Amino acid sequence: MLPFLTLIADIDEPIGEKTIFTKIPFGKIIATIQSKRFREPQTFEFLIDSGTSFTTLLPYHVLSSEINCDYLPTASKPCFVANGQPIYPKLLYDVNISINSYFQGKRGEENFVLPFIHLMPPNTQQVLPRTLSLLGMDVLRNFSSWHWDYRTYQLFLNK
Amino acid sequence: MKSKGKDRGKKDMPLLVERRTSSSVLFDEREKLRLDYRWISARRATLAKQYPNKYVAVKDSTVILAEESPYTLLAKLKALGYKPNNVAVEFVTEQPICFV
Numbered sequence: 001m002l003p004f005l006t007l008i009a010d011i012d013e014p015i016g017e018k019t020i021f022t023k024i025p026f027g028k029i030i031a032t033i034q035s036k037r038f039r040e041p042q043t044f045e046f047l048i049d050s051g052t053s054f055t056t057l058l059p060y061h062v063l064s065s066e067i068n069c070d071y072l073p074t075a076s077k078p079c080f081v082a083n084g085q086p087i088y089p090k091l092l093y094d095v096n097i098s099i100n101s102y103f104q105g106k107r108g109e110e111n112f113v114l115p116f117i118h119l120m121p122p123n124t125q126q127v128l129p130r131t132l133s134l135l136g137m138d139v140l141r142n143f144s145s146w147h148w149d150y151r152t153y154q155l156f157l158n159k
Numbered sequence: 160m161k162s163k164g165k166d167r168g169k170k171d172m173p174l175l176v177e178r179r180t181s182s183s184v185l186f187d188e189r190e191k192l193r194l195d196y197r198w199i200s201a202r203r204a205t206l207a208k209q210y211p212n213k214y215v216a217v218k219d220s221t222v223i224l225a226e227e228s229p230y231t232l233l234a235k236l237k238a239l240g241y242k243p244n245n246v247a248v249e250f251v252t253e254q255p256i257c258f259v
Contacts, residue, residue: 010193010196010197012200028196030189030190030192030193030196031189032185032188032189041185042244043185043188043189043192043245044244045192045196060248061244063229063230063233064233064243064244064248065243065244098182098185100186100189100190107186109182109185109186
């Protein structure tokens with residue numbers, strides 16, 4: 001029985017030849033986003049990304065949620081992606097993120113009310129290689145203890 | 160209704176309606192989606208051989224579509240009556256994928 005309020009993410013790792021870029025396992029979790037801009041709650045798969053300050057919806061999810069980015073404001077400061085390229089994301093204000101949680105054997109739902117999240121609109125000229133978005137430190141900072149369990153391939157985020 | 164006077168020709172703002180869904184329904188939706196993503200993870204190598212360089216859509220542990228373009232995949236999912244975000248979709252390839 002889990003003594004803390006816990007979120008459980010699944011550990012995954014890329015296939016193929018192991019290189020310096022691909023050998024690192026990562027955590028994935030499913031979360032639902034509710035916003036006035038969505039007609040109904042939208043559920044997405046997120047990468048647990050402690051290197052991202054703000055939760056970010058990446059192009060595939062922006063496409064699949066059918067949100068019209070033309071009506072959204074653009075951030076005044078750029079985000080720098082891992083290759084150093086600056087990108088100005090769109091801002092989605094007043095967002096509620098819900099994630100399945102577990103506390104003392106009971107299942108529940110943990111809600112995070114965020115003033116905004118980032119959206120990266122798709123570039124039709126580029127292939128979208130991955131279909132997951134980024135769960136950033138605006139949510140993850142609430143969880144002080146992380147436990148990677150490679151027997152069950154689960155990542156436990158404890159509050 | 161036809162707009163009159165100063166509003167004539169103005170583009171209408173999209174209707175934004177938030178439909179409330181109970182948290183237990185959303186809990187089950189997330190759990191089902193998680194199981195489908197786990198199903199893909201466990202079979203990624205096989206799927207990559209079967210559907211190389213394609214976006215694969217999985218619902219209830221079954222491949223329902225595989226397409227080269229995400230735009231085509233989303234259009235077909237909608238045509239089949241699925242909510243795209245309730246279906247697990249992953250690009251499968253035998254090439255190593257970098258996040259960078």
